[in-house]
Amino acid sequence: MSDGRTLGQLLAQRGVSRRAFLKYSSYLASLMALPPAASRAMAEGLAKAPRQSVIWLSFQECTGCTESITRAHSPTLEDLIFDFISLDYHHTLQAASGEAAEAARHEAMAANKGKYIVVVDGSVPVGAGAIYSTIAGITNQQMLEETVKDAFAVVAVGTCAAFGGIPHARPNPTNAMPIRRLVKDKPVINISGCPPIPEAMAGTLAHVLAFGNVPELDSHGRPLAFFGDSIHDRCYRRPFYDKGQFAESFDDDGARKGWCLYKLGCKGPVTYNACATLKWNGGVSFPIQSGHGCLGCSEPHFWDMGGFYKPVSAPSDEVGPLAAIAVAGGAAAGVAAGLVHRAAKVKAKAAHTTVTVDDLEKTS
Amino acid sequence: MTAVDLLALARGPLFQIALVIFAAGVTLRIVEILVIGRRPDYAEARQGAVLSGVSTMFTRSIPREGMFRRNPFVIVSGYIFHIGLFVVIFLSAPHIEVWRAITGFAWPSLPTPLVDFLTVASIAAMLVVLVNRMRDPVLRFLSTFQDYLVWAATFLAFLTGYLAVHHMLLRYEAMLAVHIISVEVLLVLFPFTKLMHTFTLFMARYYTGATFGRKGVES
Known part of the structure; x- marks a missing residue:
């Protein structure tokens, strides 16, 4: 007390x-x-x-x-x-x-x-x-x-x-x-x-x-x-991002060289916290330093941001099959529309009659 | 609603809607053009059509000498922002991740400063072509609302992307959300506007080249 x-x-x-x-x-x-x-x-x-x-x-x-x-x-x-x-x-x-x-x-x-x-x-x-x-x-x-x-x-x-x-x-x-x-x-x-x-x-x-x-x-x-700076802005791996050097998996050459984890879903760019500067355990390390991307744990809804291993720029849901269905649907509709136009063309051709001089001279 | 909510919306349902409209719309229009087809040409061909058609797809990318001399600044600007668009869409690291999510394929990216430079150059070039469109009396007369609309949609996508990367004006997550939404607007407008020229341009050039080829004329 x-x-x-x-x-x-x-x-x-x-x-x-x-x-x-x-x-x-x-x-x-x-x-x-x-x-x-x-x-x-x-x-x-x-x-x-x-x-x-x-x-x-x-x-x-x-x-x-x-x-x-x-x-x-x-x-x-x-x-x-x-x-x-x-x-x-x-x-x-x-x-x-x-x-x-x-x-x-x-x-x-x-x-x-x-x-x-x-x-x-x-x-x-x-x-x-x-x-x-x-x-x-x-x-x-x-x-x-x-x-x-x-x-x-x-x-x-x-x-x-x-x-x-x-x-x-x-x-x-x-x-x-x-x-x-x-x-x-x-x-x-x-x-x-x-x-x-x-x-x-x-x-x-x-x-x-x-x-x-x-x-x-x-x-x-x-x-x-x-919470004034993003992890990304203060990250020691930032120069690799700027140079376009990314780890493509957690076990590749880039990962071993300590390249940027953006493509592996690091949420550093949208996360505001002091991990990159103060670090953890008395300044020993922080998640990115140990080789894992930032989860964005200090941000609202970090649990629902579309997966920890999806890059920030990528769509949060599965879109590949959706795109394929859209293309297939579009193609089917395109064929249908094309055929309708063709039919109209054929019909127009059939309905076409040649105009003769006599026709032009008709008064009524 | 916070910026994070907006970003979640932009990366989630809004992107799905935009992607479906874009993919279905563009495919519909291309397939429709192909299915309608052309009236068969019964005349005897003087030379092969295919080679002439394919080569025209590329040769028409080179400006005519006279046209270039008349307004080199605007023509160069046109090149810059089209090349800029290509590079930014296909060769910047964050965008390659979008392609990977859609198609499953990925490829190496260009360094950020290079993409950055092309973005700034493209923004400047787009301003040049806009000023030219508004100052040239003939172009101004021919321009419709749609021309300005697609210009604005493309320009905003460039601008918001640049602002997001550099954390300008708004915080990154907010600007990223605005950028993604601006691109989604572009995707939705795509099948309904002149933006379709991205695809139809090559079809039209091939057709012109092939027709000229049959007639034995240089295209």
Whole structure:
């Protein structure tokens, strides 16, 4: 629970030097593409911020987002920051269960009214009276409405919470909804990805803590700092695309040489995320670097975009047989039309009578 | 509706509709012309018709000297945008993937900067031919709404493709959707307009060449 101490005090207690803290703040500020002066403001803001109460709601999700945010290879300052966030409710991470867990949620809501942040992962099923997913006897929709009512801001973490994700994939049997469709009166920040990059989550939360406002967002509600560039634009394999050098299969010479994966269905050109720059597992690698195309997991409907191995420019459905049927149909209709015209020609010829001079002289 | 939804629509059902109209329409018109046929020529042929017909299909691609001298700029522009169209449609990597999806065949692509250069050249050339059409009194008199319509449809396909590749004006996925839809409009217009000259041009040239050949006349 929040106890009134500021982040600065807590970090000092942990033996984190001011120098290390400033370095971390400038790292975060540069991640967020903020101007240099903002790094100092961020450090001051963060140091003064009280331990932020966070309520983490998990709905139709797979816990991959939590896995992502908790997996760090070495204890970093990010981990410390997360230590200093008061995670007051989180199914997977909290020790309490049952009624004690729900009591913790209500307590945090009452104690930090109007100030706490709600993090949501997973989509909310609203079909059939929202009964597809319930926690502690209430539906996910009820829990969301109840918790968000007095929140300062909502952070939808992961593609399911941001855009509906896999539960929302056709035919969407539970009528799964993204958080933004259900929360209209609070700022909702989407940090999409399946899962999202840990730095994107940490950086966004740090921004909210330090400046007390929502960072600049794109049209999908995602922080521009992390979702402003496409994977394609920042991809180290981009020069191969420009030169027209493509891997044609996952096992050919081009693939071994690390050529562009466009033809193998890489969705990098239509995907906005920071994978190509921040990378994963402490900057070790990202999917394209390991030889597989981008799936486009941070984009809406990435599950229904016509197959992971179909190039972006190609039609999403099977069109070969359709084209063949159209050509055959067109040919048949062409033959029919041609024959009709020929018949008309023959008929016209038969009906033709020669005009004689006598005919021309006829008066009536 | 978001740009991603529009892209899904453009790559999915809209493309299927456009492809069916294009493929069926073009085949219908070509087959119809062939089935109607021509009145048999009973006169004795002075020389073979086939060779003359085939060679005319190509020789008529070379402009007459007099015509070229009169307006070289416009004729060169015409070549540039037709060659540009061919290269962009058949030799750019993203488009080859469309061909692979339709026919199952694929072939090597040209480097992006080269395709890019030809696209810019084609856009400029299309503007030249449009200005010429509007300034030349005879051409202007002969031009109908359809001429401007097919010009606009072709031009938009070029322009939106260029803008999409370079992430200009709109985000890539939005511009890609607009580009695909503009091409779908072109495909739908194709069988009903002068765009059919892509195919009928060669039939007409062959016919002219073959007729001239029979008569022993140089075509």
